[in-house]
Amino acid sequence: MKVGFIGLGNMGAPMAKNLLGAGHEVIVWNRTASKAQPLQQQGARVAKTPGEAARDAEVVVSMLADDAAAEAAALGPDGIVGALPKGAVHVSSSTISVALSERLTKAHADAGQGYVSAPVFGRPEAAEGKQLWVLAAGPKAQVERVRPLLTALGRGLTELGEKPSSANVVKLSGNFLIASMMEALSEAFALAEKSGVERAAFLDVFKSVFARSPIFENYAGAIAKGQTTPAGFALRLGLKDVTLALEAGRAAEVPLPLASLLRDHFLTGVAQGRGDEDWSALGALAQERAGLQKKS
Amino acid sequence: MKVGFIGLGNMGAPMAKNLLGAGHEVIVWNRTASKAQPLQQQGARVAKTPGEAARDAEVVVSMLADDAAAEAAALGPDGIVGALPKGAVHVSSSTISVALSERLTKAHADAGQGYVSAPVFGRPEAAEGKQLWVLAAGPKAQVERVRPLLTALGRGLTELGEKPSSANVVKLSGNFLIASMMEALSEAFALAEKSGVERAAFLDVFKSVFARSPIFENYAGAIAKGQTTPAGFALRLGLKDVTLALEAGRAAEVPLPLASLLRDHFLTGVAQGRGDEDWSALGALAQERAGLQKKS
Amino acid sequence: MKVGFIGLGNMGAPMAKNLLGAGHEVIVWNRTASKAQPLQQQGARVAKTPGEAARDAEVVVSMLADDAAAEAAALGPDGIVGALPKGAVHVSSSTISVALSERLTKAHADAGQGYVSAPVFGRPEAAEGKQLWVLAAGPKAQVERVRPLLTALGRGLTELGEKPSSANVVKLSGNFLIASMMEALSEAFALAEKSGVERAAFLDVFKSVFARSPIFENYAGAIAKGQTTPAGFALRLGLKDVTLALEAGRAAEVPLPLASLLRDHFLTGVAQGRGDEDWSALGALAQERAGLQKKS
Amino acid sequence: MKVGFIGLGNMGAPMAKNLLGAGHEVIVWNRTASKAQPLQQQGARVAKTPGEAARDAEVVVSMLADDAAAEAAALGPDGIVGALPKGAVHVSSSTISVALSERLTKAHADAGQGYVSAPVFGRPEAAEGKQLWVLAAGPKAQVERVRPLLTALGRGLTELGEKPSSANVVKLSGNFLIASMMEALSEAFALAEKSGVERAAFLDVFKSVFARSPIFENYAGAIAKGQTTPAGFALRLGLKDVTLALEAGRAAEVPLPLASLLRDHFLTGVAQGRGDEDWSALGALAQERAGLQKKS
CATH class of the missing domain: 1.10.1040.10 (N-(1-d-carboxylethyl)-l-norvaline Dehydrogenase; domain 2)
Structure with a gap:
C-alpha cells in the first residue's frame, strides 16, 4: 500500500520502519527533517510537508506528541486534510484528546476522507519489536482497509466500534x-x-x-x-x-x-x-x- | 510437630487441613464448635478454648476475622498467651492492625513465648490448594522453627525481618x-x-x-x-x-x-x-x- | 456552688478564675501543680488528685488536652468517677472523641452521677474575657443545674439535646x-x-x-x-x-x-x-x- | 460619560440602570432584545449589535454569562473590538477564564484600545442596591478613567495591579x-x-x-x-x-x-x-x- 507516515519520534520511527519492512511504500515527514534520514536509507521517500506525504497516499498514519502537533499536521497549512485524496484514510495513532479526535473525524468526513483512531500501548522497544497493542475505532470498512497496516505494527488489536474517539x-x-x-x-x-x-x-x-x-x-x-x-x-x-x-x-x-x-x-x-x-x-x-x- | 490451630473460617479450615495433611499433630479450636467436625474426622483433636489448643503445643497458628476476635483469642480468658508453654511460638496469620500486632509481640515476649506474624495472600481456593503466598516476620530463630508449617500452607514465602508487625x-x-x-x-x-x-x-x-x-x-x-x-x-x-x-x-x-x-x-x-x-x-x-x- | 475544676492550661486557668469571680467555691487540680498557685492566691483551694477535687463537689468541670488526659482524670486511680458524690454532675469541656464521651456518659450513669458535655469555642483570650461560646448536651435537669456555671464562662450557649456526645x-x-x-x-x-x-x-x-x-x-x-x-x-x-x-x-x-x-x-x-x-x-x-x- | 453596556441578565440589567442613575449616557445591547425595554424606558438607547453599542462609547462595560458569550460579544462579527474607538476602554465584569481575559487584553491592545478587568462579588439584589464589591485590574491610567463607573456600581473596590487577568x-x-x-x-x-x-x-x-x-x-x-x-x-x-x-x-x-x-x-x-x-x-x-x- 502507499502509506504516508507523519511523525518520527521514539514511537513513530520504529513504526514507520515496520511498515517498510512489511513491504509497503512509505513516504515520511517529520518536523525535524534529519530524523528522516535513517528511514530514507531503508527505502522511504521523504516529504517536505505533511500534505506532501498525504497527497498520493492510500493511507496516512500519524504519530505525534500532543494535541498541538496533531492539530497542526492535520489541519494546518500544507496539512493532511487539505491534501489527502478523497476516499483515502487517516490513521491517527497519537495520544490526543477526545475533543480533537472528534474534530478530526468531522474534518475528514467533510473532505470525503476516512478517519480511524488507532492509538497504541507499548514503549519504543515494543514498537521496535512489533509488540504494540493497537486499539482501532472507526467505520468498519475503513478499519478493514487499514487492518494490514495495524497488524504490521503490533502483536494484537482490539476493535472499539465505529466512533473513532472511543479509542482515545x-x-x-x-x-x-x-x-x-x-x-x-x-x-x-x-x-x-x-x-x-x-x-x-x-x-x-x-x-x-x-x-x-x-x-x-x-x-x-x-x-x-x-x-x-x-x-x-x-x-x-x-x-x-x-x-x-x-x-x-x-x-x-x-x-x-x-x-x-x-x-x-x-x-x-x-x-x-x-x-x-x-x-x-x-x-x-x-x-x-x-x-x-x-x-x- | 504439635500444632494448635485457632479459627476455622473459610481460610482457617483449609489451612488446618493442609497442616494435618503434612503429617502434623493438630488440635483445633473454633468459636462455633460445629465447624471443627470435618477436621476431627480427618484426625484433628478439638479443644474447648484457645488456651486448651495452646497448652501442649509447640506452635499455635491463628487465623481470625479481625482485631476483636484475634485479641479475644490471644489475650482473653482461656486465651493463647495464658496457656502456651514457654518457648513455644504463636504464628498469627490474621489480617490485623499493626497496633495489635505490636501488643501481641510484647505480650508473648513477656510470657517467654515466641511470636511470628505470618499473614497470607490468597482466597479460600488458594488456601485449599496450598497456593497461598505467606509473609513472615519475627525473630529469625522463631521463623526458622515454624518454617515447615509455613511452607505447608502455600506456594512461597517472603521474609520481612525481625519485627513481626512489618508483615502486617x-x-x-x-x-x-x-x-x-x-x-x-x-x-x-x-x-x-x-x-x-x-x-x-x-x-x-x-x-x-x-x-x-x-x-x-x-x-x-x-x-x-x-x-x-x-x-x-x-x-x-x-x-x-x-x-x-x-x-x-x-x-x-x-x-x-x-x-x-x-x-x-x-x-x-x-x-x-x-x-x-x-x-x-x-x-x-x-x-x-x-x-x-x-x-x- | 461547690465546684471542682480539673485542668489549668491556657483555657482551663481563665475559666476557673471566672468561676471564682462569679462567687463559686472552687477547688482546683492540675497535673503540674505549680500552675495552681495563681488561682490559690485568688481564693481557690488546691487538690492533690482529681478525686480530691471531686469529693465534696456539686459540680466538677474538666478542661483537658486530649482523650488520654481526660480518660486518666475521670477513670484513672484517684479519678473523678471514683470520688464524685452521687447526684453531682461532671461537666466535660475538653475537646475529646465521641467514643470517649460515650464511655464517660456510661461510667457516670453507672456511678449514679450526672454527665454534661460542654465543649467551648474560643481562644484563651476569649476564655479570659468570658467570651467563649458554650455547647451543652446532657439530660435536661443536669444542664439546668450547671447552667449558672456555663453562663459564667461565656457570652452564649447552644443546647444540643440530651445525648452528651452530640456536643462533641x-x-x-x-x-x-x-x-x-x-x-x-x-x-x-x-x-x-x-x-x-x-x-x-x-x-x-x-x-x-x-x-x-x-x-x-x-x-x-x-x-x-x-x-x-x-x-x-x-x-x-x-x-x-x-x-x-x-x-x-x-x-x-x-x-x-x-x-x-x-x-x-x-x-x-x-x-x-x-x-x-x-x-x-x-x-x-x-x-x-x-x-x-x-x-x- | 458615554457608556456602552453589553449584557442585561440578572446582574447586567441593574448595573446598567445604576450607570444611568449616576447620570451617564448609556447605550445597551442584549442578545434577547426584549430585555432592553425597561432600560429604554429609563433613558437608555438600544443597539442592535455589541459593535453598535461600542462605536461611539468612551467606555464599554460587559457582563455576560460565560466565556462563549464574552468571546462572541468581544471578538465575534459586529463585536466590541472591531468597533470601539481607539483610546476607549472595555471594562469586562463577566466571570471568565484567565486565558480569555489574557486574549482580550491582547486583542484590545492590538486595536489601540484599553482593557480593564472588573468582575464583581454580589448577587442580583446587591447589584440593584449598589452593594457590589468590585475588583479592578488593568493599566493605572485606564483604571482611573473608568473609576467613576466602578464606584457607581458598588460599595467598594479593590485594585489588583496592572495585569487585567489578576482580577479574574x-x-x-x-x-x-x-x-x-x-x-x-x-x-x-x-x-x-x-x-x-x-x-x-x-x-x-x-x-x-x-x-x-x-x-x-x-x-x-x-x-x-x-x-x-x-x-x-x-x-x-x-x-x-x-x-x-x-x-x-x-x-x-x-x-x-x-x-x-x-x-x-x-x-x-x-x-x-x-x-x-x-x-x-x-x-x-x-x-x-x-x-x-x-x-x-
Whole structure:
C-alpha cells in the first residue's frame, strides 16, 4: 500500500520502519527533517510537508506528541486534510484528546476522507519489536482497509466500534490505570519504608503476588460484570483494611491520600447499605456517581 | 510437630487441613464448635478454648476475622498467651492492625513465648490448594522453627525481618493495592461505558495489555529504585494525559476522583521542577510527603 | 456552688478564675501543680488528685488536652468517677472523641452521677474575657443545674439535646469548618501569589467581601433547609467556575486539591441531573453519600 | 460619560440602570432584545449589535454569562473590538477564564484600545442596591478613567495591579472559597444530622460562632503573613481533631471527603516536622506544593 507516515519520534520511527519492512511504500515527514534520514536509507521517500506525504497516499498514519502537533499536521497549512485524496484514510495513532479526535473525524468526513483512531500501548522497544497493542475505532470498512497496516505494527488489536474517539477514551483510560497503580505503589512503598520494611522485600511481594497473577484480571472481570453478591470479600472488610492501613500510616507519619479516597468510597458504600456486598461494588459506586444505571 | 490451630473460617479450615495433611499433630479450636467436625474426622483433636489448643503445643497458628476476635483469642480468658508453654511460638496469620500486632509481640515476649506474624495472600481456593503466598516476620530463630508449617500452607514465602508487625504493614498494603486497582478500574469502566465503549471491549483491552504483563512489575521496580532520570515517559506527559482523561470525563459527565488526585500530584511534581523526570517520580513525591529522604 | 475544676492550661486557668469571680467555691487540680498557685492566691483551694477535687463537689468541670488526659482524670486511680458524690454532675469541656464521651456518659450513669458535655469555642483570650461560646448536651435537669456555671464562662450557649456526645460532634465539626476554610484560603493564596497578585490585596478582598458578611451564614441556612430550587446560582455554573480555577491553577502550576474535590462533587451533581439546582445542592450530595434521605 | 453596556441578565440589567442613575449616557445591547425595554424606558438607547453599542462609547462595560458569550460579544462579527474607538476602554465584569481575559487584553491592545478587568462579588439584589464589591485590574491610567463607573456600581473596590487577568484569578478564587465553605458545611451538617443533632441547632452554632465573627478573617491574616510560630493551636492538634471527626464519621457512617483531605495535609505537615507550628501552616504546605518559597 502507499502509506504516508507523519511523525518520527521514539514511537513513530520504529513504526514507520515496520511498515517498510512489511513491504509497503512509505513516504515520511517529520518536523525535524534529519530524523528522516535513517528511514530514507531503508527505502522511504521523504516529504517536505505533511500534505506532501498525504497527497498520493492510500493511507496516512500519524504519530505525534500532543494535541498541538496533531492539530497542526492535520489541519494546518500544507496539512493532511487539505491534501489527502478523497476516499483515502487517516490513521491517527497519537495520544490526543477526545475533543480533537472528534474534530478530526468531522474534518475528514467533510473532505470525503476516512478517519480511524488507532492509538497504541507499548514503549519504543515494543514498537521496535512489533509488540504494540493497537486499539482501532472507526467505520468498519475503513478499519478493514487499514487492518494490514495495524497488524504490521503490533502483536494484537482490539476493535472499539465505529466512533473513532472511543479509542482515545480507552487509550487515556489505560494511561490512567498505569498512573493509578504507580500512585498506589508509591504510597505503599512509602508506608513500608517508613515502617522499616526494605523496599526490595516489598517489591518481591509485589512481584510474587500481584504483578503477573490473575488477581487484577479477576477483579476487572467482576467490575465489568457488576455482580456484587455473594461477596467473595465483603466491602465492610475492605473498609476495615483500608482504615487499618491509614492508622498504620498515621502511626508511621505517612500520608496515604489514595487510601483516604478509598476509605471514603467504602464508607459511602457501607452508609448506602452495600456493606455485605463484594468490595468490587466500588464499580457500582462509580456508575452511580456518573448517573449510570446500576447493573446489579 | 504439635500444632494448635485457632479459627476455622473459610481460610482457617483449609489451612488446618493442609497442616494435618503434612503429617502434623493438630488440635483445633473454633468459636462455633460445629465447624471443627470435618477436621476431627480427618484426625484433628478439638479443644474447648484457645488456651486448651495452646497448652501442649509447640506452635499455635491463628487465623481470625479481625482485631476483636484475634485479641479475644490471644489475650482473653482461656486465651493463647495464658496457656502456651514457654518457648513455644504463636504464628498469627490474621489480617490485623499493626497496633495489635505490636501488643501481641510484647505480650508473648513477656510470657517467654515466641511470636511470628505470618499473614497470607490468597482466597479460600488458594488456601485449599496450598497456593497461598505467606509473609513472615519475627525473630529469625522463631521463623526458622515454624518454617515447615509455613511452607505447608502455600506456594512461597517472603521474609520481612525481625519485627513481626512489618508483615502486617505489608499485608495491609497489599489489600490497599487491590482496592486501588479496583477503584481505578471502576472509574475507567464508568468513563468507557458513558462514552459508548462496551464494557466487554474495555475488559478485553485490560486483559490483553495490563493484566498479566510486566508493566506493573516494571513500574514497581522503578519506584522501588527511585531513579527518575532519564525519563521513559515524562511526568509532564502524565499530567497531560490525566488532564485529558478528566476533560473526557467532564464531557461525558463522569467524575473521576482518583484521576483528580493523580492530576494534583503530577501538577505538584511539575510545580516543583520534576516535569522532565519519569512519571514514576510519583514515588519520590510520596516519600517527600512522608518526610523521607529522596533516593534519587 | 461547690465546684471542682480539673485542668489549668491556657483555657482551663481563665475559666476557673471566672468561676471564682462569679462567687463559686472552687477547688482546683492540675497535673503540674505549680500552675495552681495563681488561682490559690485568688481564693481557690488546691487538690492533690482529681478525686480530691471531686469529693465534696456539686459540680466538677474538666478542661483537658486530649482523650488520654481526660480518660486518666475521670477513670484513672484517684479519678473523678471514683470520688464524685452521687447526684453531682461532671461537666466535660475538653475537646475529646465521641467514643470517649460515650464511655464517660456510661461510667457516670453507672456511678449514679450526672454527665454534661460542654465543649467551648474560643481562644484563651476569649476564655479570659468570658467570651467563649458554650455547647451543652446532657439530660435536661443536669444542664439546668450547671447552667449558672456555663453562663459564667461565656457570652452564649447552644443546647444540643440530651445525648452528651452530640456536643462533641458539633465541637469537632466546628474545628473541621475552621480547618476547611484555612485550606481553601491556603490554596487561594497560593494561586493568587503565583499569578502575581499581592497577598495583601487578596487579604483585602477576603476581608471586604467574605469575612464578616452574611454570605456564609446565608449558604449555611440554604444547606440546612435543603431547598435547591429555584437556583440562585446554578450548580452547573459552580462546576464551570471551579473548573476555571483549576485551569488557572494548571497554567500557573498551582495544585488545588480542594478545588479538585469540589469539581468532582459538582460534576457528580450534574451527572445525576442536578445541574440546574442551586449550587448549595452540595448539601444534598453529602446527605446521599451518608445514606440519609433527601430533604428537597 | 458615554457608556456602552453589553449584557442585561440578572446582574447586567441593574448595573446598567445604576450607570444611568449616576447620570451617564448609556447605550445597551442584549442578545434577547426584549430585555432592553425597561432600560429604554429609563433613558437608555438600544443597539442592535455589541459593535453598535461600542462605536461611539468612551467606555464599554460587559457582563455576560460565560466565556462563549464574552468571546462572541468581544471578538465575534459586529463585536466590541472591531468597533470601539481607539483610546476607549472595555471594562469586562463577566466571570471568565484567565486565558480569555489574557486574549482580550491582547486583542484590545492590538486595536489601540484599553482593557480593564472588573468582575464583581454580589448577587442580583446587591447589584440593584449598589452593594457590589468590585475588583479592578488593568493599566493605572485606564483604571482611573473608568473609576467613576466602578464606584457607581458598588460599595467598594479593590485594585489588583496592572495585569487585567489578576482580577479574574481573584474572582474565581472567591467563588472557590464559597464553594469550599459550602462543602465543609454540607459534610458537617450530614455528620451532625446522622449523629442526632438537629440541623437548626447546628445552624445556630454556626451563626453564633463563625458566621460574622473575626475568626476566618484572623486565619486569613495568619495565612497571608505566613508566620506559624509560636503556635496558637498546634498543627498536631489539628490532626488530632480532624481524625476524631473522621472517627465520628465512621461510627455514624458519614463519609467526610474534605476532612480526609485535611487529615492528609495535616499528617504531611507532621511528617515533615511542622507538628508544633500553628495549624495555619496549611498555607505553607500549599505554597510548597506550588513550588513557591517558604515564607516562615
